[in-house]
Structures are given as structure tokens and as C-alpha cells.
Amino acid sequence: MIITRLFGGLGNQMFQYAAGRRLANKLSVELKLDVNFLGKSGIRQYALGVFNIKESFASAQEISALAPKNKLTQAIAKRWPSHWPKYFQEKQFHFDPDILKLPDDVYLKGYWQSEKYFSDIIPLIRKDFTFKIPQTGRNKELAEIIASEQSVSIHIRRGDYIAANKYHHICNQDYYLRCEDYIEKTNRDVHFFVFSDDPEWAKNILRNIHRVTFISHNHNNDCEDMRLMSQCQHHIIANSTFSWWGAWLNANKDKIVLAPKQWFADSTQTAIKLDDLCPNSWVLL
Secondary structure, three states: OEEEEOOOOHHHHHHHHHHHHHHHHHHOOOEEEEOOOOOOOOOOOOOHHHEOOOOOEOOHHHHHHHOOOOHHHHHHHHHOHHHOOOEEEOOOOOOOHHHHHOOOOEEEEOOOOOHHHOHHHHHHHHHHOOEOOOOOHHHHHHHHHHHHOEEEEEEEOOHHHHHOOOOEOOOOHHHHHHHHHHHHHHOOOEEEEEEEOOHHHHHHHOOOOOOEEEEOOOOOOHHHHHHHHHHOOEEEOOOOHHHHHHHHOOOOOOOOEEEOOOOEOHHHHOOOOOOOOOOOOOEEO
16 A cells, blocks of 8 residues: 655645556555545645546555654655655655655655656556546537637736745746746747636736737636646646646647746745756646
């Protein structure tokens, strides 16, 4: 049995699931999800139920057999990992190959933000992250338009990054306009589909784009925005795991994905190695 801790929003939970799924699949054992850190604050809820994943939740007894019980013992485990051999914490932001060699009966705690953690089971992860419920209404209409055109998703994330997050960099107007120019030089008659938690700001900076549709009707149903993103032919993403997955779920081998070179705030960026964050085929601007 492999247990993976879920925390954060939809994109983070998808990375955590994918890393655990790969290890469990390699060992031919069951993957179980620890969701005890979701829902308590009222902000981040369990979000993977929309997908056709292998969904099984770890019991309190199963968790306690592998993981430290409180913050003190978790701190001890982080400093002296040999004291907790079944509890594996992420050591660094970039890819750590040690996770691929772990044995059965371990507990995973980390973000695991790299395709390399599951690159050898990509078809399986794509299958798991298919949506249970078909698109309906406005989303179905938009999906049909997206499929019929040279569609490009643009994701603009501002809300929580501005309000309380000093950790992430905020992508500015210059980044999005450079990306727009890059796309339009290589594709004709493109139609941009914009997803943002700050639609007014997005409309202001992109007001001169010829063909653009702003999508803001999926209130409190962000998985539908991710699905629409994934149906576009090309992508301009923010420094967000949400739009990372929106682009990754697009299986088009000829897709163009543009991502920001700067993912974190200046004070943090220099201390974190970002080499493994985006697949090699993506273009960093």
C-alpha cells in the first residue's frame, strides 16, 4: 500500500496523486489517499472526485502506521529521516529519482511537480484524469467551438497570488503580450480563450486581441475550466499547477505550450531549481 497526502488546490492534488499512482502501479499495490489536510480551512477541498481515478481513502489506522502523528514527530522525521523509513518527504523542488525506488508501505508527503515522477505511465495518468461527467450547456457549446478553430487557452491567475501569496511571481501584461505575439507568428486566425480569476484585469490587458473569448461562467467549478483549457490546441499558461495540467492534459503532439520563465518571487526563484517543472517541449518566455 502507498499513501499519498493531498493538499492544496486541484493542480497540486493531481501531481500528488500522479506520483503516488506511479509508485503503486510499479509495485502492483493499492494507492490510498490521505485527505485529512483538506476541507479544514474551508478553502481547499478534495477535488479529484471529478476524475476516473483509482479512488481509495486511507484510514486513520493505516496513516498512523506509516506517518508521524503530530508536528513534533514530523519535524523529527524531516531532520532524521532514518527514524521514519516509511515516511518519505519531498527533499527538493526539482525531480528526486529516489521516489521511483521506494518500496511498498510508504507514505508520501510533497508536491512532486514534475512529469518525470510519472513519465513511464503517461497513458495511465491520462486515462485516470478523464472526467466522469460529460460536458453540458455552455461548456459543451464552447468545447465545440474550441474543437473547430485554431484555439489557444490563456490562463491568468492573480487573486490569491496578490491577496496573500508572496511566494509566487505574478505574470504581467508584458508576458502575456509576448506569448500572444509568439503564437500569432506561427499560427493563423487563432482564437484565444481566456480563463482568469480577475476577468476585468484580463479584459483590460488583452483588449486589443482580435479574436478572444473570456470564460467566467464556471463559478466554483474550476474543473470545467481545466477541461476546456485541455481541449484547446495550444496554451499560454500562468505559473500555476492548474494551467500546467490544463496544458498537459491536451494530448495533441503538435501543441505549443508557452510558460513563464519566472515561476516564483525573486527572493525564492534563485534558491529553487526549476529544470524539471515543465516538459522539454514547452517554451519558456
